[in-house]
Amino acid sequence: MTQMGSVLEIRPMAALLVDDDPFTCDLCRLIFDHHELPLAVKTNTLEALAYLREHAADIIILDLVLPDIDGYESLDAIRRLPCGVRYKVVATTAYYTLDTYQEVLQRGFDGYLPKPFSVNQLIPFLTSLLA
């Protein structure tokens, strides 16, 4: 798994981060900038949904605990958008349980990124989802 990044070629992706923690957003921007990839950032579900009505996205990183709408409901809302089923949606949370991984996949997310995400592995992980 760790070696995947070196094998996969990093491809351009339109990514959207939905997270209310400013440092997580800032750090993600730093990582994406480093790889010269664009990243849109929204701090709540409603703004994210509004953004997605206007813009396309390949991948969405969605915090499970947002100020307005619970992460699972947000996922459902995203899936109901036109093309919503085509987005790769990755759950992320600082809530820690051993079972979150399985629960998240069962609920229909495409992947799970527990916080803290590894700075070196974030982009390779997202790339592998899009492959």
Add this chain to the structure above:
Amino acid sequence: MIVKGMNEAKAGIISVISGFVGGWLRPRATDRDQAFRERVIRSALAILILLDVLSLASAIFVFHAKWRLISFPTFHLLMLGICMLSGRLVMRGHLTSAAWVLVVIVLAGVGSVIVLARQAGTATGIVLGGAAFTFVPLMAALVLPRQVIILSSLMAAVVYLVAQFGLDVNGPTIPGLRFDHLAVSVSLLLLAEGLLLQQLRVEFDDRLESMSRSMRETELAKQQAEVVRQRAEQADQAKSQFLAHMSHELRTPLNAIIGYAEAMLAGMAGSFTPKQTELLGHIQKNSRRLLGLINDVLDLAKIEAGTFQVYLAPMPIRQVFRDTLSDLRGLAHGKDVHLSIEFSDELPEVIWGDVKKLEQILINLVGNAVKFTESGEIRVEVKPVVNGFWQFVVRDTGIGMSAEELSQIFEPFWQADSSSSRRYRGTGLGLSITKQLIDGLGGSITVESQLGQGSAFTVSLPAHEPPAADA
């Protein structure tokens, strides 16, 4: 055909009568005690009415008694009337009054029957009358307050004696039988009956009382236990929620620290001198360790809160072991420790199980082995499936454990009171969590170790059957 029809008609009549009698005998009171009294009174009434109707019929048709103001038929009619009154009282739920009326019916009715029998010169009524009085204390014992049982037997005795001797009528004689002797012995019998029945009733009431008291106490204890259980449940939920929030609050800033340190180490904020890079590495490593400690504590709390769930999925078993161990190689960095895996040839490609929990178990056991091994080898052997279980062994050449330590390593916090906690940093929760995870998965863990000779942890886990495919 006709016979059959008659039989049917007979059956019909019998069912109507039994339905009526059954309906009359069925008590209406809902309280068990009351229902019992009511049933007794209803049955006694039914018997009395039946006897009364029979006596009335025999007086009229067999003895051809004359209809006069004071005569058998009029007395029987009067008694029937009083029986109806008692029945009415029962239907209204006035059980004690109904019972008193019954006692009066027997006393007055039987008393007058004796008097009338003496007048008429028949011995049968006098002898049977005495026997009928035994009904009075019995009735009182069953349905009246227990203070009046002896009183009622006294009343019966007095009425009997008065009926025999008090009234100036010439009785019949039976050779060899003296009525005064009969009267005295029947009166004594009535008193003795009253006394005995009162004893019985007192004992019965006491037992009933103590039984219902113990039932009430049990009920109360049950309710209290339920309240305690609910409170504990609420407290557990509150604890879980608190831990979830706490976890989030603790981890959020920690995640930022780890993330920024890693971003700087990855060169995302320009380049650093080697010394700066080294210090950044310390920040990163220590914040990761803090995260591990927080996770340990939360893991244990989670498991103890009972929110344990098993998620079954096909696990590519060799890949899971290789990936997890390759992630753990970093731990052994700087030590002269060789990490290796050996798979049994008979091990299947895929085993059904909970992959995340297996990884956690492996991380804890191998992490532990690395922690306690300064130099030498850490070897993981994965064995085949036998009898529905598969095993793996984590063997190290580390410091090992004494027999005393072995007995308590799976207890939470054991490391906290041992001297090793300062040398080998950790919460001391890792093995306890590992054991609870394995227990939760339906497996078992054993350990063999000697001081200075290394340790071997053997984990046995169920190889689950794949769920049946949907047709």
